[in-house]
Amino acid sequence: xxxxxxxxxxxxxxxxxxxxxxxxxxxxxxxxxxxxxxxxxxxxxxxxxxxxxxxxxxxxxxxxxxxxxxxxxx
Numbered sequence: 001x002x003x004x005x006x007x008x009x010x011x012x013x014x015x016x017x018x019x020x021x022x023x024x025x026x027x028x029x030x031x032x033x034x035x036x037x038x039x040x041x042x043x044x045x046x047x048x049x050x051x052x053x054x055x056x057x058x059x060x061x062x063x064x065x066x067x068x069x070x071x072x073x074x
Contacts, residue, residue: 002059005031009044011051028054 007022022038025031031054038044039052057063 003056004059006055006057007031007034008053008055009038009047009051010053011047022052024057028056 005025005028007025009020009022011018022034023031025034035049035052035054039049044051
């Protein structure tokens with residue numbers, strides 16, 4: 001099974017999690033290179049490098065198999 005790497009930038013503002021989807025990369029090295037390109041750009045430079053998150057993901061595989069409820073049901 002082929003693995004890809006999802007790169008996001010995650011941080012909190014006033015107790016609300018902000019997530020920026022950066023991209024999907026074929027190798028972890030490509031994802032790290034993207035971080036190196038972005039880390040000194042406006043916005044990113046003001047936050048810790050740890051806000052960049054790389055997560056492996058297998059293609060053609062469910063990551064969520066359960067149903068869900070909405071906020072009113074919760």
